[in-house]
Amino acid sequence: MIPGIGALAQDTLWCFSQVKGTIEIGATEADIISTVEFNHTGELLATGDKGGRVVIFQREQESKNQVHRRGEYNVYSTFQSHEPEFDYLKSLEIEEKINKIRWLPQQNAAYFLLSTNDKTVKLWKVSERDKRPEGYNLKDEEGRLRDPATITTLRVPVLRPMDLMVEATPRRVFANAHTYHINSISVNSDYETYMSADDLRINLWNFEITNQSFNIVDIKPANMEELTEVITAAEFHPHHCNTFVYSSSKGTIRLCDMRASALCDRHTKFFEEPEDPSNRSFFSEIISSISDVKFSHSGRYIMTRDYLTVKVWDLNMENRPIETYQVHDYLRSKLCSLYENDCIFDKFECVWNGSDSVIMTGSYNNFFRMFDRNTKRDVTLEASRENSKPRAILKPRKVCVGGKRRKDEISVDSLDFSKKILHTAWHPSENIIAVAATNNLYIFQDKVN
């Protein structure tokens, strides 16, 4: 079933499917999930955490016996991607937290993904081994090489089955190219190159070459005193390998064409919405800072997330977005408090569904929001252990802004700001979503009839 088509008549019903991770007691800060990503087929789901670990879940084959339950995700591989490092020159510790994971499209039996912390990008190969060769006669029982003079027969080893083993090996390490903190990585549609972006620069890499990268964007001013803007996110166009976009802390998006020049400091397109004078405040710039930018699967649109809204832009119209969705506008009157407790600096991500008809993003109190671009309807759902019965339908939540609070509503003042949904992912072709709530990963699916 293609999501979006057929769902116009009625809203999708979302059900709880699974939750991964420990319940509160015993959870450490290292377990906090910092990135979630499906691979291109949706067969694999990867998470990265603050402790530098990557956990990959694989969807089990659907069985004829359990028609009503679509394939569940089970742990496929776990490995330590990044370790904490110490930069002796600056006397600084480099965090091992995984900022982003991006999958490469599958080209052979093995799976490849990129994972990055603040400074170093790594290419990991995840492969299965279910056979091993047996029958070598070159070593004795203790494993020592035999004297060649004693070997009189040529024995060809035979492959025998063994228990399935999934191994992850680091195939490339792309280091020492970023002075500032890496916030994004994006695989190019040519599958030969990728980019990594930090606060001030974007570098282009070839997968085969680790000791060199091309700098394609550099917004560092000659005088650091003049610094007023940083890069917050970047992504390649899904089909045009020469095109990419990057967003800034001032709420602007620049589209660049690598054919125009080697250094793409001059943009091809510049997307910015004029400020609404009625909403102006001291915090206008902070809330306009874009925390995520994503191309639609079609490549025709980009979606941006700032503190209070999600916006959809048409690549052909630079002066304003074509759609704006309010994520949690009730926070607009609380900006001062959110500034005091630093919540105003939280960076939320946003995702498209497979058909680009629905967009999703997170909020506080473990709420997350979906907006249907066609019906213009939206829904607020919650990722919580209370709604964790198998196939339980998620009940829409509502935040009460003022006046009388209805029974099922929650008032703004009761929201838990420590429970934030920053990272979510949507299966590339089905209505399956993964929602990271601190150290737990929730998987929801739409109701199967």
Added chain:
Amino acid sequence: MMLSKGLKRKREEEEEPEKEALAVDTWWLDPRLPAVAQAPPAVPSNSLLDLSVLKLHHSLRQSEPDLRHLVLLVNTLRRIQASVEPEATLPSVPSPPEAPGVAADSLLASSDAALSASMASLLEDLSHIEGLSQAPQPLVDEGPPGRPSGGAPPGLGALDLLGPATGCLLDDELEGLFEDIDTSMYDSELWAPASEGLKPGPEDGPGKEEGLELDEAQLDYLLDVLVGTQALERPPGPGR
């Protein structure tokens, strides 16, 4: 330069919006919130400017400040300052000459030192403003920047912004910026490198431990480690 003439609000008027502001503001002071534990120390007044400066100070004290956070804070501070003193312009302080032999794009802390210097210059300018704006919280959020209506909290001293990473690489020039600044309001939070000849504040334990008293032996050791590290960190060749 006095700013507070005629701007002081009456005590009674101050209390009501204050109460309202508190009712709105303290709902987030839930002990569940991790942000509370990390929040800057309690501010004597509700001034947004004070809060912002404290945040900036707090951010700069991190071993590696988050650049986005820093830039957003500085820009917000500039907005607040502009509303307090619209005719003032930020002086452009020449950045300290970079350490000799260091390339502009190098990974060394000199670029961070320049950033710290720019923050220092901004804050030094702010320190000249006495009688800070005390825009009541609800007003700030609703309309254009509120008119300064606050009382006269003591003038903000420019804060000692040196972080451990930059302390030993700064030029003597920069020290002069801090010599006549009154930092008594914030000194208990400061880390002051004892060896650099800068005006030390009242000491705190962590500050002393972080003090960069590098003697020759330690410098040699550090260089050995650097050389050793670089040998280890050489990336693998292509085709691995």
